[in-house]
Amino acid sequence: MERIFATYLIETPLAVEKAAAILAGEQSSGTFIEVPGETEELKQRFAARVEKITPLETVNEPSLPSQRKSAGKFQRAEVVVSWSVENMGCNLPTLVSTVQGNLYELSQFSGLKLMDLEVPASYAEYFSGPKFGIAGCRKLTGVSGRPLIGTIIKPSIGMTPKQTAALVKVLVEAGIDFIKDDELMANPPHSPFNDRVDAVLRVINDHAEDTGKKVMYAFNISDELDAMLEHYDKLVDSGASCAMVSLNSVGLTGVKKICDLGKLAIHGHRNGWGALNRHPLLGIEFPAYQKIWRLAGVDQIHVNGIANKFWESDDSVVRSIEACLKPMFSGFSILPVVSSGQWGGQACETYRRTKTVDLLYMAGGGIMAHPDGPAAGVRSLQKWWEAAVEGLTLEQAAEKYPELRKSVEKFGKKTG
Amino acid sequence: MERIFATYLIETPLAVEKAAAILAGEQSSGTFIEVPGETEELKQRFAARVEKITPLETVNEPSLPSQRKSAGKFQRAEVVVSWSVENMGCNLPTLVSTVQGNLYELSQFSGLKLMDLEVPASYAEYFSGPKFGIAGCRKLTGVSGRPLIGTIIKPSIGMTPKQTAALVKVLVEAGIDFIKDDELMANPPHSPFNDRVDAVLRVINDHAEDTGKKVMYAFNISDELDAMLEHYDKLVDSGASCAMVSLNSVGLTGVKKICDLGKLAIHGHRNGWGALNRHPLLGIEFPAYQKIWRLAGVDQIHVNGIANKFWESDDSVVRSIEACLKPMFSGFSILPVVSSGQWGGQACETYRRTKTVDLLYMAGGGIMAHPDGPAAGVRSLQKWWEAAVEGLTLEQAAEKYPELRKSVEKFGKKTG
Numbered sequence: 032m033e034r035i036f037a038t039y040l041i042e043t044p045l046a047v048e049k050a051a052a053i054l055a056g057e058q059s060s061g062t063f064i065e066v067p068g069e070t071e072e073l074k075q076r077f078a079a080r081v082e083k084i085t086p087l088e089t090v091n092e093p094s095l096p097s098q099r100k101s102a103g104k105f106q107r108a109e110v111v112v113s114w115s116v117e118n119m120g121c122n123l124p125t126l127v128s129t130v131q132g133n134l135y136e137l138s139q140f141s142g143l144k145l146m147d148l149e150v151p152a153s154y155a156e157y158f159s160g161p162k163f164g165i166a167g168c169r170k171l172t173g174v175s176g177r178p179l180i181g182t183i184i185k186p187s188i189g190m191t192p193k194q195t196a197a198l199v200k201v202l203v204e205a206g207i208d209f210i211k212d213d214e215l216m217a218n219p220p221h222s223p224f225n226d227r228v229d230a231v232l233r234v235i236n237d238h239a240e241d242t243g244k245k246v247m248y249a250f251n252i253s254d255e256l257d258a259m260l261e262h263y264d265k266l267v268d269s270g271a272s273c274a275m276v277s278l279n280s281v282g283l284t285g286v287k288k289i290c291d292l293g294k295l296a297i298h299g300h301r302n303g304w305g306a307l308n309r310h311p312l313l314g315i316e317f318p319a320y321q322k323i324w325r326l327a328g329v330d331q332i333h334v335n336g337i338a339n340k341f342w343e344s345d346d347s348v349v350r351s352i353e354a355c356l357k358p359m360f361s362g363f364s365i366l367p368v369v370s371s372g373q374w375g376g377q378a379c380e381t382y383r384r385t386k387t388v389d390l391l392y393m394a395g396g397g398i399m400a401h402p403d404g405p406a407a408g409v410r411s412l413q414k415w416w417e418a419a420v421e422g423l424t425l426e427q428a429a430e431k432y433p434e435l436r437k438s439v440e441k442f443g444k445k446t447g
Numbered sequence: 448m449e450r451i452f453a454t455y456l457i458e459t460p461l462a463v464e465k466a467a468a469i470l471a472g473e474q475s476s477g478t479f480i481e482v483p484g485e486t487e488e489l490k491q492r493f494a495a496r497v498e499k500i501t502p503l504e505t506v507n508e509p510s511l512p513s514q515r516k517s518a519g520k521f522q523r524a525e526v527v528v529s530w531s532v533e534n535m536g537c538n539l540p541t542l543v544s545t546v547q548g549n550l551y552e553l554s555q556f557s558g559l560k561l562m563d564l565e566v567p568a569s570y571a572e573y574f575s576g577p578k579f580g581i582a583g584c585r586k587l588t589g590v591s592g593r594p595l596i597g598t599i600i601k602p603s604i605g606m607t608p609k610q611t612a613a614l615v616k617v618l619v620e621a622g623i624d625f626i627k628d629d630e631l632m633a634n635p636p637h638s639p640f641n642d643r644v645d646a647v648l649r650v651i652n653d654h655a656e657d658t659g660k661k662v663m664y665a666f667n668i669s670d671e672l673d674a675m676l677e678h679y680d681k682l683v684d685s686g687a688s689c690a691m692v693s694l695n696s697v698g699l700t701g702v703k704k705i706c707d708l709g710k711l712a713i714h715g716h717r718n719g720w721g722a723l724n725r726h727p728l729l730g731i732e733f734p735a736y737q738k739i740w741r742l743a744g745v746d747q748i749h750v751n752g753i754a755n756k757f758w759e760s761d762d763s764v765v766r767s768i769e770a771c772l773k774p775m776f777s778g779f780s781i782l783p784v785v786s787s788g789q790w791g792g793q794a795c796e797t798y799r800r801t802k803t804v805d806l807l808y809m810a811g812g813g814i815m816a817h818p819d820g821p822a823a824g825v826r827s828l829q830k831w832w833e834a835a836v837e838g839l840t841l842e843q844a845a846e847k848y849p850e851l852r853k854s855v856e857k858f859g860k861k862t863g
Contacts (some may be wrong), residue, residue, distance in 0.1 A: 060605060096725070117636055122633055122669070124670060128631060132693075133757075135720070215548070217536075218541075220533055253538070253540040255538070255540075255700055285672070302544050305551025307722060307723070309551055
């Protein structure tokens with residue numbers, strides 16, 4: 032029988048072997064007192080197995096609080112646990128409850144983080160994965176050989192559909208490939224969804240008719256399920272190519288239902304991610320997280336960016352991009368969305384470290400606040416990526432291409 | 448215009464006023480460089496407001512890692528922030544993205560936890576809330592004047608529908624009020640959902656016909672949305688009264704869709720909660736969390752238990768029970784589900800601290816592993832609650848009621 036493998040970083044005051052056995056027991060057949068029915072045969076077939084333990088450093092203080100009073104050392108380790116696929120079948124929420132679930136609350140752990148996840152080959156048949164992925168998003172936007180250049184409508188909230196459409200017109204004429212709603216903007220009284228779609232798509236569709244270039248706009252449909260389905264249909268009927276969902280706020284079953292409809296590329300925003308990830312010994316790491324969303328069928332997922340405005344390190348961002356670009360089964364392609372404080376200058380370091388242009392590269396103020404206007408902002412971002420692919424550093428690029436200097440002067444201190 | 452209020456516990460190397468202003472800006476109209484369109488009028492209408500700052504202690508080390516290098520002290524504070532309801536309208540996922548969202552990632556914070564949430568009166572009209580709540584669950588089970596006594600099917604996984612039904616028969620005949628599937632058991636190949644429903648409900652319905660007592664069984668429907676809807680219909684058609692969902696794994700929109708159907712009481716399992724809550728300065732506290740699920744319409748929610756097997760303190764459990772019992776608007780009643788390592792003896796302390804019997808009190812091994820069998824286990828739990836309401840301590844109860852002594856001898860060390 033096929034098995035599911037989960038890799039954890041743990042910290043425990045117990046012997047690591049004992050702690051790992053408790054984890055496996057809690058997430059399969061265990062309870063605090065043996066009960067009738069828990070036969071040896073049943074255990075053999077359904078019990079989770081500890082596959083591997085790699086001891087790491089010890090620490091003097093527990094990373095997380097516990098009622099358990101422990102003197103002495105806390106041992107860290109990497110632990111791989113497996114389950115028979117027979118335990119949950121092809122059921123994503125139950126997979127999540129199995130590999131995450133109650134185990135974060137176990138007092139025998141002073142730290143526990145899900146680092147990675149391997150699902151069996153049969154999942155590739157059951158789940159259809161992203162319907163568009165990298166190739167599909169390139170096809171929808173007509174962009175090849177460089178990252179898709181995108182931006183976010185700012186201010187996040189407060190603008191009427193008409194004001195939003197006016198801004199979209201500026202951006203579309205500036206040569207942008209992709210625009211998205213902010214995650215704070217979905218269907219508020221001051222910008223009703225349908226009105227915004229009509230106003231924005233009129234601009235985008237007109238521009239496509241005139242120029243042949245169809246800009247992808249990720250409309251934020253995050254809402255209750257029926258509203259999301261209505262908004263999705265509205266988008267399809269209006270000729271849109273993309274819908275955005277806030278993954279953590281909408282949740283797994285709602286997101287998968289939307290992805291399964293298959294007519295729009297799905298832009299997955301990971302707001303709320305910090306709560307799940309920021310502590311080094313609690314929650315989930317991105318390599319595991321993005322696999323769950325690929326199984327659900329998300330086409331684009333946020334990975335933050337080099338020299339971002341948030342807490343995350345460049346190493347972590349690079350690892351996230353690599354995780355997205357690594358094939359899952361032989362496909363399930365997902366486009367990494369680079370954003371947060373990006374203005375173009377980070378292209379050099381992003382390319383140096385990841386050697387890819389398969390990105391949706393998002394800049395907000397970096398485009399709209401460019402000294403020579405939004406069109407120069409978009410051209411500047413494209414030029415930065417040309418320079419990056421040439422192998423230039425930020426300094427070399429600014430030296431070689433005079434048109435990049437203005438953005439360094441305006442935004443460069445932000446990457447310091 | 449009505450406003451939404453969120454209370455945070457924060458920790459920051461900055462002046463608290465400055466940090467709070469950054470939080471409010473990020474979650475309403477802010478970006479890293481000022482953009483056209485962010486007018487004073489727009490800011491006035493849509494900007495989040497810092498309503499109150501209560502400085503707390505300072506610490507020498509940051510609670511969470513950050514790229515921001517800071518020497519010196521980190522100030523903690525309680526901060527109340529408000530938003531106009533015009534920012535998001537009646538949209539639960541966007542409310543979550545607004546009050547949680549990106550702010551956990553801000554490098555200006557070395558700790559941030561959402562402590563509580565106040566939503567405006569208009570939400571009480573838009574959202575219908577729990578369809579059954581405490582009174583409805585009492586009516587469905589015919590239990591009044593004491594907690595509903597419940598148990599979990601163990602072993603969690605591995606049993607066939609027939610084996611599960613045989614165990615249900617024992618429990619039903621023992622006088623139990625409520626039984627639930629484990630969160631690891633939904634619709635696996637070895638226990639197909641429909642077969643389990645048929646087998647279990649045959650026992651429960653026969654028993655109801657014979658005795659007039661209908662036991663509530665929370666079938667775990669957690670799955671993809673269409674599967675959940677099918678399973679829900681199956682339950683309604685088969686005469687079930689309750690469905691269980693894993694709140695965090697299924698997610699907000701899927702859970703609300705199920706709750707809105709309104710024909711079954713919804714048992715909300717909070718597995719995965721530890722990842723959101725265990726760190727004192729990251730994530731969300733239960734008073735805020737349970738309000739989101741009451742808005743979604745969940746009827747029963749897990750709160751852990753006194754002297755539980757997990758890491759959570761009794762104080763935290765008591766506060767969670769109190770949060771559930773506090774009316775939201777003038778209703779939105781939700782039944783707190785006490786579980787984890789419960790065997791009856793904790794009833795005394797639970798009642799002493801909460802003065803309520805409006806609980807679903809769950810014991811696993813405490814019933815099935817009772818020295819005199821499951822029927823004695825159920826009777827023992829009821830007796831413990833009588834003693835608790837009398838105002839007795841565990842020791843006094845065991846002294847006064849000889850039939851309770853056996854459970855103290857068998858399980859008592861677990862509460863030490």
